[in-house]
Amino acid sequence: MGCTQSKVVDATAGGQTLQAKAKQTKQTQQKNGKTTAPEITEPAKPKATYANYQSSHDAKLQQESACSLRGVTFMQNRDLVAADYKNNKLKLYSSKFEFLADIELQSAPWDVCQAADNADDILATVPYKKEVHRLTVNKVNNHIRLVPVSEFRTNGFCWGITCFDSGIAVCVKVSVSEKTWPKPPEFQVHIHEFDGTFRRAIMFDANSTPYFIEPKYLNVTYDDLFLLISDYKQNNVMCMNNEDELIFSYIGMKSPNGIAMDENKNLHIASFFGTQRVHKVGPNGKYIDGLPHDEDRPLFPHGICYRKKDRIIVMTTDQSLEVYKLV
Template sequence: MPRKQVQTCDPCKTAGEEIEATGYCENCGEYLCSSCFRSHSRSKATKHHNLMDKDNMPEESNSAIASSIAKIDIHKEGARYQKSKDEYSYVRDINVKAAGDAKCCFIVAMTLVSNHELVLADNGNKLLKLVDIERNVMKAILNLESEPYGLTTVSKDEVAVLLSNIYAIQIVTISGTISVQRNIKLMGQCLGICYINGKLYASLQNCVHFQILQLSGAVDKTIKPDAEVLKHCTFPDYIAVSPDESVIYVSDWKTNKVMCINMDGNMISMYQNELAMPRDIVISPLGSVYLCNRDQHVIFKMTPDLSGATVLLGPGDGLFAPQSMCCNTAKQHFYISSGSNTAEKCNQIKVFKWHKPDTDASM
């Protein structure tokens, strides 16, 4: 008998880990390691999916079938949530696939550098992309040494991009052209970064902890989480910091939790309801908390204390597997990427407009 092809876990692969798959989800069209398989079978959003063990899983995923089944499932799931009283409307799609891309796009992070320029971290093609979002033009592309995992604006002319696999953050100039200025070497595998008020915040795995860095790379502070945080946080993939720098928000797709911790590493609050693959978490300048809940295909607006969440956008708005997002408060636009494995979705950034000003952080 010919030996089956060895497959790796798709969710872990997107986070930079190569772990052998021990199962497969027909609905999602994804291979799963033992940890992700257990999580998939227990989550309210995915426990009804058709799961196969290692002996029965296919050698190649059938993404076309998985996509059609998932479309049915997400519309059922979308009915579970009460829509926000705020009004949001679809504006357009922005094509972010460059002519020379070898693979489909996988936009894991994005950040604004001006009201009309968006920088994208394309993990699938190992690229940074500078896009003029008014003219829908790809202005510049930068080839990276490794897959990017995090991205944050440092100034109108600079961004910081996280290259987790080589333990480095690169400071990149965005000014006409796009080029690397310098490297910040990290003492461990970093999963998420966020820049605010002259400080670079980083989340690190393998003994989960957080660091506050200067742009020179000097560490101002190391935040070691308390035991309660460590019970629920094993993979601090995306982080965001409140405007007053009093708390850090963390999303963990392995435990399906979102947490709020203070600057001493103590748990403040945690979202207790079911999540399914929470990804990017964004804080507006006025303190509103937004979350990409990927496998339920929705964007949540959450209270700052994480006691509640309201769906802003979902499957009925054309949303599918939201992976990363950012807010343009001047234009009242959301830009949202898809973590789908189909080209028609992952090569586009969806633009939505909100028609009610974000006047405060309450709901």
């Protein structure tokens, strides 16, 4: 999502049609000047099994009574970092999902992402501190540690985070005074420089209607051109260009959580509701396939990430890392 670029043109076929449909979808959600959640019509039974279960890895450490994983990301070296909301920790795992190290923060982290400006760094949101933390993976004498580097304040409680070629995007809930007029929406997406300098806020569509009800996770498309936002309470996953224009909305999933994208520009969206716990959505915002809910292995995923080398998706549940391989 190169914010230093000029106008971004939709790379998919029929881009103008998609934008028109996205605007129509948004208009149907307007009621008394407020954004409302659309009704969900769940897709039909999956066409085929598009991902096979590979393994499950317990994320609870020996000294912990329980854990609760939220955000997750792969690093460039194929290691993985997950945010443990319950234990105020970030946990580092090897490419084979072996526990390597953790670090305890002063408050609960929500989401994590690979820093785009340094392959050894990750960024994590800490909602109740209203901070984004930068940490680096440090290896000395075969001893691996997560080491704090820096932090910056956000303008409110911060949840989802992602990095693109020239900055950082963060889901933020701001405090709005009743005296403020015109009154901005509480939930916004803020764009920051890598050093934390605030650049701008994404709030309204072209009709001055708030885009969001409660966005919780972010990602960028594989080519870094478009921002992806999952809005948990709006039952909506949005794709926007760098001029804050809606390219498409996907409203086929109840309460979407994390979003991952593969090299074919397909989205993989997780939820712990419905008969399909992951939806595969094409670059045009259309449903392609789904991962059925297995009653023998109930899956309640929060975050999701994708690794190109072996075509696997990893989802976080409260207690585990769940690994599936794309067919």
